[in-house]
Amino acid sequence: MPDRIFAAALAVVTLIYGALAFFVISAPFQYDPLGPEAWPRLLSVAMLLCLIGLLWRPATRDFDVDGPSWARLALVLALLVGYAVLFQPLGFILSTALFAAITSRLLGAAWPRAALFGVLIGAGGYLLCVGLLDLNLPAGPLPRL
Amino acid sequence: MMEVLSGLGTGFSVALTPFNLMLVLGGCFAGTLIGALPGIGPINGVAILLPIAYGLGFPPESALILLAGIYYGAEYGGRISSILLNVPGDAGAVMTTLDGNPMARNGQAGKALSLSAVASFVGGTVSVVLMSLFGPVLASFGVKFQPSDYVALMVFAFACLASLVGSSPVKTLIGALIGLMLATVGVDANTGVQRYSFGIPDLLAGIDFLIVVIGLFGMAELFHLVESQVRGRLSTVPIDKSFVTWADLARTKWTILRSSLIGFIIGVLPGTGASVASAVAYGTEKRMAGAGGANFGKGDIRGLAAPEAANNGSAGGALVPMLTLGIPGSGTTAILLGALLMFNVTPGPMLFAQRPEIAWGLIASMYIGNVALLVLNLPLVGLFARMLTIPQHYLTPLIAILAFIGIYSIVGNPFDLYMIIGLGVFGWILRKLDFALAPVILGFVLGSLFENNLRRALSISGGDWRILFSTVDSLVLYALAVAVVVVPIWLSRRSRRFAAVAEDE
Numbered sequence: 001m002p003d004r005i006f007a008a009a010l011a012v013v014t015l016i017y018g019a020l021a022f023f024v025i026s027a028p029f030q031y032d033p034l035g036p037e038a039w040p041r042l043l044s045v046a047m048l049l050c051l052i053g054l055l056w057r058p059a060t061r062d063f064d065v066d067g068p069s070w071a072r073l074a075l076v077l078a079l080l081v082g083y084a085v086l087f088q089p090l091g092f093i094l095s096t097a098l099f100a101a102i103t104s105r106l107l108g109a110a111w112p113r114a115a116l117f118g119v120l121i122g123a124g125g126y127l128l129c130v131g132l133l134d135l136n137l138p139a140g141p142l143p144r145l
Numbered sequence: 146m147m148e149v150l151s152g153l154g155t156g157f158s159v160a161l162t163p164f165n166l167m168l169v170l171g172g173c174f175a176g177t178l179i180g181a182l183p184g185i186g187p188i189n190g191v192a193i194l195l196p197i198a199y200g201l202g203f204p205p206e207s208a209l210i211l212l213a214g215i216y217y218g219a220e221y222g223g224r225i226s227s228i229l230l231n232v233p234g235d236a237g238a239v240m241t242t243l244d245g246n247p248m249a250r251n252g253q254a255g256k257a258l259s260l261s262a263v264a265s266f267v268g269g270t271v272s273v274v275l276m277s278l279f280g281p282v283l284a285s286f287g288v289k290f291q292p293s294d295y296v297a298l299m300v301f302a303f304a305c306l307a308s309l310v311g312s313s314p315v316k317t318l319i320g321a322l323i324g325l326m327l328a329t330v331g332v333d334a335n336t337g338v339q340r341y342s343f344g345i346p347d348l349l350a351g352i353d354f355l356i357v358v359i360g361l362f363g364m365a366e367l368f369h370l371v372e373s374q375v376r377g378r379l380s381t382v383p384i385d386k387s388f389v390t391w392a393d394l395a396r397t398k399w400t401i402l403r404s405s406l407i408g409f410i411i412g413v414l415p416g417t418g419a420s421v422a423s424a425v426a427y428g429t430e431k432r433m434a435g436a437g438g439a440n441f442g443k444g445d446i447r448g449l450a451a452p453e454a455a456n457n458g459s460a461g462g463a464l465v466p467m468l469t470l471g472i473p474g475s476g477t478t479a480i481l482l483g484a485l486l487m488f489n490v491t492p493g494p495m496l497f498a499q500r501p502e503i504a505w506g507l508i509a510s511m512y513i514g515n516v517a518l519l520v521l522n523l524p525l526v527g528l529f530a531r532m533l534t535i536p537q538h539y540l541t542p543l544i545a546i547l548a549f550i551g552i553y554s555i556v557g558n559p560f561d562l563y564m565i566i567g568l569g570v571f572g573w574i575l576r577k578l579d580f581a582l583a584p585v586i587l588g589f590v591l592g593s594l595f596e597n598n599l600r601r602a603l604s605i606s607g608g609d610w611r612i613l614f615s616t617v618d619s620l621v622l623y624a625l626a627v628a629v630v631v632v633p634i635w636l637s638r639r640s641r642r643f644a645a646v647a648e649d650e
Contacts, residue, residue: 006578010319017326020341027336032600033608036333036340039596043329047322053315063577069372076371077570080364080545084562087549096549100542107371107538117539121546135200135554 003058011051018044072107079103091140092129097122149277152497156505160513165210168203169510172214173517179215180222181532182540187237187419188477188583190219192362193544195484196355196551205488206503210510212484216477217269217514220419220460221522224261224453225529229254229382237419237456240427244441244448249382251444258530259389260446261453262522264401268454269515271405272412272461277508280497284469287494292602293612297619297626299595302415302472304626306584308633309417317584320575324588325595327352334593335600347560354483355555356564357589361582363548364569369576370541384530397450400430408455412462414629418475418583419456419463426455461511468492468504471594476583479590486590 021040065073083099090098101118105111129135159165179190194215198208220237227238228245241261248257290298303321307314330341331351342348404426411422430451431441441448463474464481471493473479485492490503497504522529552561572582606612614620 002578006574010323014326017341025338025340027333027338030336032335032604034600034603036336036338039599040326040329040340043322043325047319047326050315050319050322054319057315059313059316059579065372065577072371073368076368076541077566080566080569081563083545083549084559084566087553087562088559092550096546100546103542103545104538107541109536109538114538117542121543125546125550129550129554133197133201135197135550136557137550137554138557 001058002063004055007051007054007058011048011055014044014047014051018048075106076103079106088138089140091142092137093122093126093142094140095122096125148281152281152501152505153277153509155501156507156509157512159206159502159506160210160509165207165506165510166513168207168211169214169513170517170521172198172211173218173221173514173521176215176218176220177222177225177518177521177529178218178532180219181225181529182222182535187216187219187223188480189362189366190222191216191477191480192358193547193551195358195480196555197547199355199484199487200551200554205485205490206506208488209481209485209503209507212481213507213510214514214517216481217457217460217511217518220457221262221265221518222529222532224265225258225526226533228257228261228449229384229530230533237423237459239420240423240452241449241456243427243452244443244445246382247442247444248446248449252385253387253444254382254384255387255526256389256393256446257449258384258526259523260393260397261449262519262526263389263394264397264404264450264453265457266515266519267401268405268408268457269461269511269518271402271454272409272458273508273511273515275409276461276465276511280465280469280504280508283465284494284497287470290470290494290618291616292598292605293614294616294618294622295598296595296602296613297622298415298470298472299591299598301622301626301629302587302591304629305414305417306587308630309414309421313579316578316580320580320582320584321588324357324585324590325592327357327585328589328592329596335597347558352564353555353561354487354590356552356561357568358480358483358586359548359552360565360568361572361575361585363544364565365572365576365582367541367544367548368569368573370537370544372573384527393446397447400447401450401454404430404451404454405458408458408460409462411455412459412474413465415466415472415474417459418477419459422455422459422462423452426451464507464511468496468507469494473587473590476586479583479587483586483590 017040021037021044025037025040027035079099079102083095086095086098097118100121101114104117105114109117126137130137160169175194176190179194180187191212195212198211198215201208203211223238224241224245227233227241228249231242231246233239233242245257245261248254306321307317330348332339332342332349339349407426407429408422411417411425427448430447431438434441434447459475463478465474467473467478467482471482471491473482482492490500548565549562552565575582602612603610
């Protein structure tokens, strides 16, 4: 069943992809026999054939994720998005310290250790990456190194 | 022969400069550390460290040497978690757990680890020697390839993929097509027409290769870890004082050599890498052992040595088609190919002639990397094994932070961070549904090469599709493509018929 749902969803995406290839994408002028639309057309047809095959004969039985796992996955996803949102405005040190502390706390570390981990990773990571390796990371409101 | 020797001379003069030597050692060390993290296989390790290696701003040959070291190190580090934890980091390490983990539980953990280090070393060395012999030959053959031959080569590569990799051929093809479709996003280089970028400026240049790799491998791995964490704790077998003996090596020497060869040959086939090689080598050894093979799966040293040698044999073999034809031989080499392209180095037949310092420097660094790994691993395995005890609640945020650092430091665009999260969710779903992720990345890397060669071939012929079947080379490749799909089906039918006959008797 999960295979069928996935195949159906991917088929919708492929149909849109194919429709764009067949009706929208075109070059204003071209000298070559194959334009920019030919390859996506081929791909969309091949993909639809494969998806029909998967719909016909699905292989995976069940998706097998229980309630607590879903909750934890959703939480981690939310934390990641939050980290991405704050990464530039807050700068690497603050956003990373927050993300590392909260994530490790939620996944089972005790508060003091989680906080220590966050501070170490935020400050240590910045010193290592910017000071030593000269990588480009956002400084945020804190002064640049 | 002279050509090979002078090439190796060039290579070693590049790889033995103090700076590059340090990079090989550092890469092996970092690769082993990250490969030893529970559940993180070589492909994830290389994926997570790739953008950081790129951001360091080294010259291309140095960066590649660093990456090759990481690749090698991660291949080895993955074995530690397979043996001590019974958690394979990737599909290629599954076979290692079959006999490696029972050995560890029988009080031979030290022996299992040191034997796998020696087997890996032999496998890696055999394959790199074969690679330096055959690489230039294949390259001089590939120089004559026309666009239509490349199209045939791609068809062969995807036929190999579909037939040999993953749980079902249809799913493998779907994975490859997802990769090919992702590769079409962005401005078409030939006509300047926008495709699937929906006016989003961040997508005009296409989806960056690093974003796909980090998203599908690094971030998807993170979600996988979070999901499996809830399901109970992993238990590590402690390392003991046992060590591999000469008697063990004497008993396994033919196993190791045979498996190295098998690994190399399977590695050379485009698309198939360590997972197929180790499975075939393990099966071959078990069959050859006959009645003496009853212990396989319960801690037989041959059952550990075979997949380990084949694994590293295929790692070298997979680099052959990548360096000489521009077609990666496995998922991990697809990542290395993408890395080469980022440095504006186009792998292919001309690489040996035009950029010998890169081609041969990489080969020479693999010789050195092999030795470095053996030297690092025999004494330091205890240190690497400590990585296994890093609690999951620190490991999970650490992976995310490494991925964010790597992606952000490329161009400093926060949009990329959302992309890797999205692709991570998508990759996790694919994994849950038993899709192999390697075909996706192969499709993504090969997409523009496939399309451009097809378009070029048809412009040469003025739109006549018969050009695709016009040369001997291409016809041979199509025949091989058909063979690689038909032969396994035929073999399994035959063995089933034999089984049926045997039951009748």
